[in-house]
Structure formats: C-alpha cells, structure tokens
Amino acid sequence: MNILILGYGKMGKIISEIAQERGHTIVGKIDESNINLLDELDTNKIDVAIEFSQPDAAVKNLSWAIKNQIPVVCGTTGWLGKKPEIERLTLSNGSAFFYASNYSIGVNMFFKVSRFLAKMMNDQPDYAVKMEEIHHTEKKDAPSGTAITLAEDIIDRVNRVKRWDLDTDTDGNEHSLPITAKRIDPAPGTHIVTYHSEIDDIEIKHTAHSRKGFALGAVLVAEWIKDKKGVLSMDDFLSF
Numbered sequence: 001m002n003i004l005i006l007g008y009g010k011m012g013k014i015i016s017e018i019a020q021e022r023g024h025t026i027v028g029k030i031d032e033s034n035i036n037l038l039d040e041l042d043t044n045k046i047d048v049a050i051e052f053s054q055p056d057a058a059v060k061n062l063s064w065a066i067k068n069q070i071p072v073v074c075g076t077t078g079w080l081g082k083k084p085e086i087e088r089l090t091l092s093n094g095s096a097f098f099y100a101s102n103y104s105i106g107v108n109m110f111f112k113v114s115r116f117l118a119k120m121m122n123d124q125p126d127y128a129v130k131m132e133e134i135h136h137t138e139k140k141d142a143p144s145g146t147a148i149t150l151a152e153d154i155i156d157r158v159n160r161v162k163r164w165d166l167d168t169d170t171d172g173n174e175h176s177l178p179i180t181a182k183r184i185d186p187a188p189g190t191h192i193v194t195y196h197s198e199i200d201d202i203e204i205k206h207t208a209h210s211r212k213g214f215a216l217g218a219v220l221v222a223e224w225i226k227d228k229k230g231v232l233s234m235d236d237f238l239s240f
Contacts, residue, residue, distance in 0.1 A: 003222060004046045005029045006061040007053030007076065010138075014215040015050055022219060032057065043068040048222040055079040055141065062086050062097065071096035071225045073218055075103055077145030087231045098225050098232045101145030103217030107191075108234045110206040114150055114193055117204060118157035127195040127202070128174065129154060129161060134182045134190040142166065142181035146191055151177050154193070189214075 001024045005012045008031040016026050028041055031053070038061075049065040051058060055078030065072035066089050074097070083099065090097040102108065121127055133147040143151070143166055151164035154177060162175040189208040194201055208214070221237055 001025070001047045001223065001226060002027045002045055004041070004049040004065075004070070006049055006051040006065070006072075007031055007057070009052070011052040011075065011211060011215060011218075012050075014211050015052065015218055018212070018215050019050075019219050019222070022223075024219075030061075038064060043070060046070050047226050048073065050075075050218055050222055052076055052218070059086065063089060066090050066093050066095045066097060069093060069095045071098070071222075071228065073098045073222050073225060075100060075214070075218055077101055077148075078141035080145075080148075090231050094229060096225055096228050096230060096232065098221055098237075100217075100221070100234045101149045102189075102214065103221060103234075104208060104213040105217055105238075106213060107146060107189075107206055107208070108217075108238055110191070110204070111149060111153065111234075113204060115153050115157060117193075117195075117202070118154045121195055121202075122158045122160075124195075124197075125160060126197045126199075128197070129158065129193065129195050130178045130180075131164075131194070132180045132182070132190075132192045134184055134187045136187055137183045137185050139183060142183070143179045144181070144189070144191075146189065147179050147181070150191060150193060151179060 003019050003024050004027055005016055008029040030038055049070050049072040051061050051074040053076050058076040058079040059082050133144050155161050161177050164177040164179055166179050188211050192205045194203045
C-alpha cells in the first residue's frame with residue numbers, strides 16, 4: 001500500500017518506520033518545511049494519507065486529502081472545532097475520513113471501560129469524578145485529546161456532570177469534571193479517571209510505555225480504511 005505521511009514529527013517518523021516494516025511504501029513525508037510539495041504529488045499513486053501534524057495545519061491537510069479522494073487517517077488534536085466542517089466535506093466528496101484522539105488499542109479498550117463505569121456511576125450521586133493526564137513537555141494542547149474524549153464520554157453518561165474544566169477542583173461546582181494536565185518528560189501518556197466519595201475511591205488508569213502503540217494503531221487503521229467511504233471512528237474499526 002502507498003502511504004502519504006502528513007506531519008513528520010516524532011509520531012510521523014514512528015508511523016513511517018512501522019508502515020515500512022509491515023511492507024508498505026511511503027510515497028511522501030510532508031511537514032511545514034516542504035508543504036509546497038503537496039500539490040506536486042501524484043494523487044493517483046496514494047492509497048491512504050496518515051495525518052499527525054499540528055492543530056494549525058490539520059484542517060488544510062485534511063481538506064487537501066479529502067478533495068483528492070484520498071482516504072485520510074487523522075490523529076492530530078487541538079483543531080476539533082472545525083471537525084464538523086471536515087465531516088461535511090468528506091460526505092460531499094464521497095471520500096473517507098477517520099479521526100481518533102488516540103489510536104492505541106489499549107486506550108480504546110480503556111475508553112470502553114470508562115463508558116461502562118460512567119453509566120453505572122450515574123446512579124451514585126455521592127461520587128464526584130475527576131481526571132488527571134500526564135504527557136511529555138512537547139505536547140502543545142492541554143488537556144489532551146484523549147482526556148477530552150474520556151470527559152465527553154462521562155458527560156454523556158453521568159447526568160450530574162455538565163462540563164469539564166482544566167486544572168480546577170470540584171469544590172463549589174458539583175457539575176464540573178476537573179482535569180489536571182501535567183507535562184513531564186518523557187511520559188508518552190497516562191490517563192487516570194477517579195470517582196471519589198467520603199467512603200472510598202474508584203480509579204481506572206491507562207499508562208502508555210511508548211508511542212509505538214499509537215503509531216501501530218494508526219497504520220492498522222490505514223490498512224483497514226483503504227477501500228472505505230464516509231466518516232469513521234475507532235468504534236467502527238474495533239466493531240464496538
């Protein structure tokens with residue numbers, strides 16, 4: 001399979017290595033230093049694009065791929081205010097767009113466990129929920145996309161929680177889910193969800209040991225999406 005890498009930072013490099021180990025060809029590596037080469041590429045020779053760039057570049061990269069009907073797998077966070085626009089563009093162009101805040105198979109199992117726990121905790125008003133996430137210091141957005149996904153899943157299932165807030169506590173606002181975001185090297189990603197009461201705590205935690213799990217997941221999705229159309233997610237890929 002011929003893969004175009006959009007965004008060639010640390011994640012892009014690991015994705016490129018794993019893709020080639022799995023027998024794929026990297027037909028281009030585009031980042032801010034050579035973005036002018038994008039319109040010179042032969043789109044007929046690109047099967048899938050994998051987009052792990054920066055928030056300010058993601059929309060342009062995704063729009064280019066979608067308009068050229070190249071299935072695109074995106075892991076960039078921090079730009080999601082424009083996600084509905086990209087989804088509409090995908091459908092109107094008959095292309096394929098796949099977004100996940102995290103491509104690790106383990107993290108997506110963690111999402112599933114968190115949703116199940118949140119559904120049960122909806123009927124337990126004595127428990128307040130909070131979250132902590134830890135990433136490396138080069139991560140530009142806070143909270144992480146993974147933390148936001150966890151928070152939105154909880155808000156959808158725990159009626160007393162109306163919103164999330166960054167770096168606050170629940171004192172004085174029982175309707176808020178506080179997220180503490182820490183940036184500590186070389187942490188690739190830790191997420192902890194805690195339900196606290198006067199009697200006890202219930203805590204679930206995912207700790208990544210390296211970025212390889214995220215990169216491998218993105219390549220597996222790229223292999224899966226090649227001949228598909230529409231707006232897709234990890235729930236489709238993992239058949240949740």
